[in-house]
Amino acid sequence: MNKRILVFGIGNPGRRDDGLGPALADALTRTVFPATVHVTGEFRYQLNIEDAATMRDFDIVVFADASVSEEPPVTLEKIEPADAITFTTHALAPASVLGLCAELYGGVPEAYVLAIRGADFDLGEGLSAQAERNLGSALDVLLRFLQGVS
Amino acid sequence: MGRKITIEPVTRVEGHGKVTIHLDDKGRVARTRFHVVEFRGFERFVQGRPYWEAPVLVERLCGICPVSHHLAAAKAMDIVAGVGPDDLSPTAEKMRRLMHYGQMFQSHALHFFHLASPDLLFGADADPAIRNVIGVALQYKDLAVQGVLMRKFGQEIIKATAGKKIHGTGAVPGGINKNLSAEERDAFLKVPAPMNADHMIAWAQGAVDFFKDYHKKNKNLIDGFAAFPSNHLSLVRKDGALDFYHGVLRAVDAGGRKILNDVDYSGYLDHIGEEVKSWSYMKFPYLKALGKQDGWYRVGPLARLNTCDFIPTPLAQKEFEAFRAYTNRKPNNMSLHTHWARLIETLHSAEVIKGLLEDPDLQGDDLVRKGRKRHEGVGLVEAPRGTLFHHYRINDDDQITMANLIVSTTNNNEPMNRAVHWVAMNVLDKQKEITEGMLNRVEIAIRAYDPCLSCATHALGRMPLEVELYDGRGERIGRKTK
Numbered sequence: 338m339n340k341r342i343l344v345f346g347i348g349n350p351g352r353r354d355d356g357l358g359p360a361l362a363d364a365l366t367r368t369v370f371p372a373t374v375h376v377t378g379e380f381r382y383q384l385n386i387e388d389a390a391t392m393r394d395f396d397i398v399v400f401a402d403a404s405v406s407e408e409p410p411v412t413l414e415k416i417e418p419a420d421a422i423t424f425t426t427h428a429l430a431p432a433s434v435l436g437l438c439a440e441l442y443g444g445v446p447e448a449y450v451l452a453i454r455g456a457d458f459d460l461g462e463g464l465s466a467q468a469e470r471n472l473g474s475a476l477d478v479l480l481r482f483l484q485g486v487s
Numbered sequence: 488m489g490r491k492i493t494i495e496p497v498t499r500v501e502g503h504g505k506v507t508i509h510l511d512d513k514g515r516v517a518r519t520r521f522h523v524v525e526f527r528g529f530e531r532f533v534q535g536r537p538y539w540e541a542p543v544l545v546e547r548l549c550g551i552c553p554v555s556h557h558l559a560a561a562k563a564m565d566i567v568a569g570v571g572p573d574d575l576s577p578t579a580e581k582m583r584r585l586m587h588y589g590q591m592f593q594s595h596a597l598h599f600f601h602l603a604s605p606d607l608l609f610g611a612d613a614d615p616a617i618r619n620v621i622g623v624a625l626q627y628k629d630l631a632v633q634g635v636l637m638r639k640f641g642q643e644i645i646k647a648t649a650g651k652k653i654h655g656t657g658a659v660p661g662g663i664n665k666n667l668s669a670e671e672r673d674a675f676l677k678v679p680a681p682m683n684a685d686h687m688i689a690w691a692q693g694a695v696d697f698f699k700d701y702h703k704k705n706k707n708l709i710d711g712f713a714a715f716p717s718n719h720l721s722l723v724r725k726d727g728a729l730d731f732y733h734g735v736l737r738a739v740d741a742g743g744r745k746i747l748n749d750v751d752y753s754g755y756l757d758h759i760g761e762e763v764k765s766w767s768y769m770k771f772p773y774l775k776a777l778g779k780q781d782g783w784y785r786v787g788p789l790a791r792l793n794t795c796d797f798i799p800t801p802l803a804q805k806e807f808e809a810f811r812a813y814t815n816r817k818p819n820n821m822s823l824h825t826h827w828a829r830l831i832e833t834l835h836s837a838e839v840i841k842g843l844l845e846d847p848d849l850q851g852d853d854l855v856r857k858g859r860k861r862h863e864g865v866g867l868v869e870a871p872r873g874t875l876f877h878h879y880r881i882n883d884d885d886q887i888t889m890a891n892l893i894v895s896t897t898n899n900n901e902p903m904n905r906a907v908h909w910v911a912m913n914v915l916d917k918q919k920e921i922t923e924g925m926l927n928r929v930e931i932a933i934r935a936y937d938p939c940l941s942c943a944t945h946a947l948g949r950m951p952l953e954v955e956l957y958d959g960r961g962e963r964i965g966r967k968t969k
Contacts, residue, residue, distance in 0.1 A: 350547070352547075385638070386597065386601055386635050390635050441631060441632055460529070460532050461532075
């Protein structure tokens with residue numbers, strides 16, 4: 338049976354490399370995936386509470402977002418639902434949405450954060466050259482991960 | 488020596504904000520300020536772009552209420568395109584109204600159920616680890632599920648009208664680029680509960696009843712907390728009805744006397760000034776008729792129910808009559824009554840949504856009108872948080888040369904500062920120890936205004952929460968990070 342994968346591409350495309358998440362979600366529409374998975378990409382300016390309802394129909398959810406950390410340029414890490422953390426609608430963390438899904442619906446999909454390093458977060462559209470390279474690497478990382486899913 | 492306590496950012500509120508409270512050596516409140524820390528530069532960013540891009544560009548301002556900016560910019564660009572508010576086709580105006588009321592419904596539901604309800608259900612002194620939406624889900628699961636689904640319903644309305652839930656392209660200068668198909672309409676009217684319009688009305692009524700019941704049991708808190716007199720401003724329909732999409736500008740003072748008597752908003756600069764202060768990037772709008780000192784005003788649900796004469800849907804009108812009767816039909820100046828007003832508006836939005844869905848004009852095919860181009864346009868809407876002003880000028884090459892935006896939260900800048908000051912004077916003043924509960928009361932006061940402090944980047948690793956304490960010499964003596 339095919340695994341149902343949900344990829345949230347999170348960020349503001351009006352803030353340069355903050356648009357890395359949405360750019361990844363967009364790139365998924367032009368990507369060929371292994372036959373064992375069915376991938377749905379969704380753009381999110383930011384996560385919100387109703388995403389707890391959206392994700393419960395999937396087997397795996399990947400939260401793709403720009404990162405301001407130094408190294409490495411792309412990481413894919415498994416996350417667990419958060420017990421109880423402070424809520425802000427501006428920055429509702431992936432683990433918080435998982436936590437809400439767990440409380441409301443009694444279960445969560447397997448979840449990962451795909452962090453893609455950005456360089457330029459000024460007001461403006463389009464990714465920096467470095468972000469474009471990191472986006473390519475992120476797609477490779479995601480595809481390798483999906484090939485291992487069965 | 489005095490102490491400065493900083494709460495940054497305000498939890499459970501969009502965007503970046505900072506609260507600073509200065510205490511003197513005796514622990515007395517010397518000064519309070521509510522700051523914004525993010526500089527947008529958006530008004531310069533849109534300059535040089537073709538005017539027809541404005542309704543889509545301005546949605547970048549916010550991920551919670553992009554529809555408000557989308558429609559305010561579209562209304563301004565209607566004027567530029569030579570199409571007045573009364574010249575839109577019925578299909579175009581009603582599609583925009585459906586989009587707007589869908590947004591109002593979901594935004595208000597989001598705020599009350601998941602920003603305010605944790606405080607109301609658990610109290611200001613509750614452990615912050617549970618005073619959030621996860622805590623609500625743990626102990627009040629039905630309420631949390633309702634909030635999620637009400638928000639989802641509103642978002643689906645936006646998607647059906649704007650094309651997308653976030654940053655849709657539905658409104659264009661002179662009209663709209665899609666109608667609502669019968670199939671799309673039926674997905675909201677004829678599906679089983681709970682995701683249909685009738686059920687949303689029932690839940691919205693339940694939310695108003697919840698608050699009224701809560702108010703009865705906590706009257707002193709709700710009535711007394713951050714209550715202070717103010718002027719109130721909003722759009723009203725020409726006949727005085729509550730209207731979120733279009734109307735004339737009305738302002739009343741704390742006693743109900745009209746300061747702005749239903750003026751055409753295209754001349755807003757004759758009536759509204761903007762003061763700049765050195766310690767904030769946000770401006771301080773004021774009514775010119777009253778001057779900078781006394782001309783500040785509230786916008787948003789409380790202001791709207793203070794300025795309008797009636798609500799044109801039956802269930803919300805009944806609640807409105809109870810709301811106005813509570814203050815003997817005088818303006819209500821109690822900050823936490825904003826929650827009551829917001830829930831009445833949520834009910835009204837649900838009723839309007841159902842009425843619009845049943846209107847066959849939504850399936851019409853007259854979508855865009857044209858007129859003689861002009862070089863300037865002003866568009867106002869009532870966003871969930873209050874009156875939103877968009878004003879543009881263009882050149883002969885159709886490029887934007889000037890943009891002036893007064894967003895709802897900017898309109899509420901002074902009221903939020905007053906609310907913070909009230910809490911500081913009544914809760915923190917002369918206290919030997921500043922507790923988490925005291926600091927949370929400051930945030931409760933601000934959250935009643937549901938401020939959007941301009942969502943900016945959403946990168947992982949941003950948005951640390953800092954609380955800083957400074958002595959009277961400006962030296963930091965304490966710091967917390969979340």
